[in-house]
Amino acid sequence: MVSTVMPLLDAIAYHMSDQFNGDLGYQRIFSLLGMSAIAPISGLLIGKATEGNGGVPDYSPALYLLTIFNAIGVVICCLMNMGVRDSAEQIWQNVGKILGNAKISIFVLVVFLSGCAWGFNENYLFWFMEGLGSPKWVMGLTNTVAAVSAIPVVACSTFLIKRCGHTKLLALCLIIYGSSFFSYAVIWNYFMVLPAEILEAFTTSLLWMVASVYCGKIAPDYLATLQGIIGAVHQAFGRGVGSLIGGIMFEKFKPRMTYNIFGIASVAVGVIYAFLHWIWLRKLANPQRPEGEVPTIVLDGVENTEEPTHTEYPTSRRSSTISVGNSQA
Numbered sequence: 566m567v568s569t570v571m572p573l574l575d576a577i578a579y580h581m582s583d584q585f586n587g588d589l590g591y592q593r594i595f596s597l598l599g600m601s602a603i604a605p606i607s608g609l610l611i612g613k614a615t616e617g618n619g620g621v622p623d624y625s626p627a628l629y630l631l632t633i634f635n636a637i638g639v640v641i642c643c644l645m646n647m648g649v650r651d652s653a654e655q656i657w658q659n660v661g662k663i664l665g666n667a668k669i670s671i672f673v674l675v676v677f678l679s680g681c682a683w684g685f686n687e688n689y690l691f692w693f694m695e696g697l698g699s700p701k702w703v704m705g706l707t708n709t710v711a712a713v714s715a716i717p718v719v720a721c722s723t724f725l726i727k728r729c730g731h732t733k734l735l736a737l738c739l740i741i742y743g744s745s746f747f748s749y750a751v752i753w754n755y756f757m758v759l760p761a762e763i764l765e766a767f768t769t770s771l772l773w774m775v776a777s778v779y780c781g782k783i784a785p786d787y788l789a790t791l792q793g794i795i796g797a798v799h800q801a802f803g804r805g806v807g808s809l810i811g812g813i814m815f816e817k818f819k820p821r822m823t824y825n826i827f828g829i830a831s832v833a834v835g836v837i838y839a840f841l842h843w844i845w846l847r848k849l850a851n852p853q854r855p856e857g858e859v860p861t862i863v864l865d866g867v868e869n870t871e872e873p874t875h876t877e878y879p880t881s882r883r884s885s886t887i888s889v890g891n892s893q894a
Contacts, residue, residue, distance in 0.1 A: 581645070593719045593774065601712035603630065608705020615701065659790040668849045669783055669791065675735060675838050676776050676795045680803020682742050682831050683769060685811035687804070690749070690758070693820050699755035707762045714763040715770035722774045731779040732842045738772035739835030746828030750821045773799070783851050 578592045610626035617623070664670050691704050718725075725734060745764040752758060776799070780791045814823040 591720075593770065594716050597712040597715050597719065597770065601709040603634075604705040604708030604712070605702060606630075606705070608702040611705075612701040659787045660794065663784050663787045663791055663852050664794075666784075666849065666852045668846045669852065671838070671841065671846060672776075672779065672783065673791075673794055673798055675739070675834060677798040677803040677806075678830075678834050679739060679742070679768075679772055679776075680799035681807030681810065682739075682746075682827060683799070684804030684807030685827060686746075686807075688808045689811050689815060689820070689823075692815070693749065693824075694755045694758055696820065697753065697755040697758075699758075703755055703759075707758055710759050710762045711765035711769070715766035718766040718771050719774060722771060722778075725771070726775060726778055731775055731782060732839065732847075734775045735772065735779070736835040736839035736842075738767050738775070739831050739838070742768040742772075743828040743830075743832035743835070746824045746831060750824040750828065785851075787852060 581587065582592060607627045607630055610630075611622075611624055614623035614626050615621065664673065690707070694704055694707075729737075741764055745761055745768060748761040748764075749758070752761065776795055777792065780795065781788055784791045811823065811827070814826065818826065
């Protein structure tokens with residue numbers, strides 16, 4: 566359920582930012598502030614509930630909070646106007662067109678592999694910390710550290726993309742992913758996980774921002790479709806596969822060896838992707854709609870073929886799009 570909802574929330578944030586000439590980076594900052602505030606509170610409540618339950622883990626406070634905030638979010642969404650989207654039939658037609666492009670298909674594969682790494686870390690880091698004797702409130706504090714450290718990184722994401730380029734940042738984020746896994750493999754004190762979580766500002770927040778902006782650069786004519794694809798392969802399919810593989814490896818190789826293996830794999834993917842882009846992918850053309858083809862848009866349930874007024878990714882209030890055309894690929 567959560568893996569399905571998160572990509573939908575990303576799509577809503579994207580379209581609303583585009584519709585009202587907003588800054589998606591600022592929307593991300595508010596989500597990070599929420600994560601940083603609620604994670605330690607949730608961990609503290611779980612610890613108190615566990616103590617009152619005779620030492621048996623009781624996660625009900627977190628589930629109650631999840632239900633309450635989800636209900637508030639549903640009410641807010643119902644009051645918002647967000648009815649613009651591509652028709653479902655056209656989206657499925659576009660999938661085959663854009664995945665036939667090697668630049669995009671390899672990009673989607675890289676996003677999927679980063680989703681595997683994310684899913685593994687999200688599902689098994691707390692188990693690892695529990696083995697080190699960590700209390701629940703310290704586990705919650707890891708999310709706070711990651712969220713707070715991501716705020717300045719996300720705020721500077723537009724500058725970083727313009728200065729470094731999309732693929733370089735994607736490759737760098739994967740290499741940093743490997744560094745974080747290597748650090749977990751040598752940690753013996755659960756408090757040392759907290760400084761390692763600072764790297765999540767790059768491995769999760771910045772990586773996802775760069776991937777989202779890159780969609781507008783390499784497939785501006787199929788932006789909605791590609792945005793949906795990377796959301797599905799990262800937050801749903803990739804996360805599930807990473808969790809499955811991580812669980813098997815945790816049992817077979819033990820946690821520290823598993824972290825080392827994931828670290829090596831993450832660094833290898835980042836280096837290979839950067840190399841492929843340098844020697845081949847950057848020379849490939851981006852997919853474009855055939856001349857005369859106008860995308861079908863669904864507005865509040867009614868189809869029309871009016872040409873959309875935007876094709877790229879909103880990141881600045883001063884301009885409706887980031888100048889991705891002049892940044893390095």
